[in-house]
Amino acid sequence: MARSELQARRLESVRAWTSFVERGDDAVDVVRPEILTSWTRSEAAIAPDVTQAPLADEAETAASWQGSPLQTAVERVEAELRRTAEDGDLVIAVTDAQTRILWTYGGRVMRRKAETVNFVPGGRWDDESVGTNALDLANRTGAPEMVFSAEHYASIVHNWVCWAAPVHDPVTGAKLGVIDLSTSWDRTHPIGLATARVMARLIETAMPLSHQYAVLDQLDEASEPGLVMRLLGTAETWLDGQRLLLNRRQTEVLALLAMHPEGLSLEHLHALVYGDQAVTTSTLKAEVSHLRSALGGQLASRPYRLTMPVSTDVDLVLTLLRRGRVAAAVDAYGGDLLPGTNSPALAELAELVAVAVREALLADPDPDAVLRYGELAPYDTEVVEVCLNRLPHGHPAVPLLKGRLAAAER
Template sequence: MGELQAPARDFWTALEPGEDKATRLKQVRRAHELFVQTGTLSPATGPTSVRSVVRDSWMRSAKGGVNPSGMTDDSSMSWNDFLEYRNGHPMAAAYPLVRSLMLDEVSDSGVVVALTDDVGRLLWVEGDHKARDQACDINFVEGALWAEQVAGTNAPGLALEVDHGVQIFGAEHFAVRVQDWNCVAAPVHDPVTGAVIGVIDVTGGERVATPFALSMVKSVVAAVEGELRIRSLTGELPRAAAPPSGPDLTVLDGDRYFWRPVGGGPSMRLSRRHAEILVLLGEYPGGLGTEQVATMLAEDGIDPVTVRAEISRLRRDVGADVVASRPYRLTMPIDSDIGQVRRMLRIGEIARAIEKFGRGGLLSASMAPGIAEVFEELKEDVRSAVLTSGNPEFLRAWTASVHGREDLSAWRRWGQSLPPGHRDEALVHGRLRLLDRRFGM
């Protein structure tokens, strides 16, 4: 259960004949330095020295605004709330078995063992005392978030992203401060639904940088999933409770935009400008400076004083504890209907993604350059998922939506997918003739 997509070649398979680990990691470190400086991977270092699973993660980390030179503390729970959440989480049922299978083996080995939830929050971090103290320096502590979009490329965050076991070595980490560590992680799945409920991770030094480390973690995960399956049959497995309710942003449902505060409660209507700022801060969790916000909000930029005033009003409305300054950034992860569309695409719920994205809302109405960029990226993500699927129902839904009605390639793909004499054949051919005339094809 859980191998939803074939994993990219592992580190050891990727080595060229006669090449050793140290040589490859020097190349990876150089590729990382160039990537941070230029935003691209040099043909001389990127494609051959950096595994595709790592390269793709670096791209997502950079696009999401993760700072490669720093680490963000994104733990948004009080300690008491965290303990209540942890103790009621299904991974709590896995914890005793992980202790018995792993912790005695690593107590003096310079490594730590971590269990996370399904969003990358570290529920337990145990193991070698010295290693745990050193892990505190990179905020690898209970309660902290290590999702890829928060901490950049790392094994637990990447395992959640790709839903299979991964091993990450030193310089493959996106954040420089983490590059002294190696880590290996694999996801744990709910025995009933198959959904990912968390990750088991081992982080440390050279002991984690072996070909057998990933196999060891996968074996423990298999044992844990077996134990959870037994508990689910006997009714002893707790169902995942949502963590204390975080903030929620709605911007795709027409021309009204809403913010639901931390802990739930009534939603608050937002001005378009405040909705735009919250979307931008959500897209760049590493933070934005005043000038960056100004250029993302208007083609010719807006006065920095105006930016500061708008964000001051925004902090008054949504809470000063939600938006930090220097740089402007969200102090906690927020959910949004934009994020929901991305999650739908990731798990193959393409029809639902088309329906939610097709409502329009802020992304299609805003003239702000930064929002227009988010819109174009999300539109291309949805469109690519539709075209790649070749599913006639997805193609029908996309071409019926406001964003896909003039997508000539989609109409052609839909026509090609229909058997001769299908009831939709005349509709598709008629629309293709119309679009050909309209675009002079």
């Protein structure tokens, strides 16, 4: 964007801010609705001439950061974050879910500017503490946000432009905080928002498995609280470490509820379980009633929804594949999902999981994983051939893979 355009845009934002702050006009036709809403929230909490963000307790902030999944992820990609900040003379900040800054790094000029307004670890950047800003907006909306010049409520950052994107736990979806990129308004660039989004994905990719899934990595039925289901290659269900004795249809109903934590109406569940089969809803209600009894009442109605923690090997395999941990996904993959199921939804899910595992191996044919997969799919010679073609002569896995190939071709 040409400097003259940026100057015009900045002037427009200053006029709208002045109209709102000094004359009480709502500026509804000038600024975005989310900015106006935040201005209103800010006006009720702070003065527009606030000089710096308030600081949270230093020891508490350090304790929240040390050993956290966010710290682990940021440290893994810190070189890339630092390079981005230095190349663009940006200050980059990572916050917690309350928009408290936990980590920053800045280029030479922006670092000094950031320090003067407490854009530093411990700085509280929710809009009720320091006024409208991109960190708070991204945290509230769950989407990447930009705040330019006087769109900030506090005049101390009217010379800034900020781009922020939320950071989530890639496994659980839990909101962890945001990453923000800030610089001076005259360095505004259309790629800023996309860069914030990329940096957020970079951190999420580097995130360690959450505690819940670190336990699930072994799928320890004996100690894992809540419902644990093995559905791949076998059908076994535990509740708080106790094995549940369920028939085939009850297992299918329970599996579908596990895959839909938001809940399912009676009609939707019936369609997923039976498809076009001529089965009455009263039959399904009877199965659900038995399940509710077996689960100690932890199955809500309207919609049908499980009310305890749920872990499945299907979620584990798909999560590992999303994270690029192909060998671990194959280890967790026990075979086809409920072979022979008559549920159209589960048959579709079974195909999705099987194809996802196979395609991941074709893209990344780890020899140990291919040998393990060969035990589950002994006639899938293409995966073995792709692996053999990528291995150097003399690799210790070559004879085993050739043996697997010969056995399949007999």
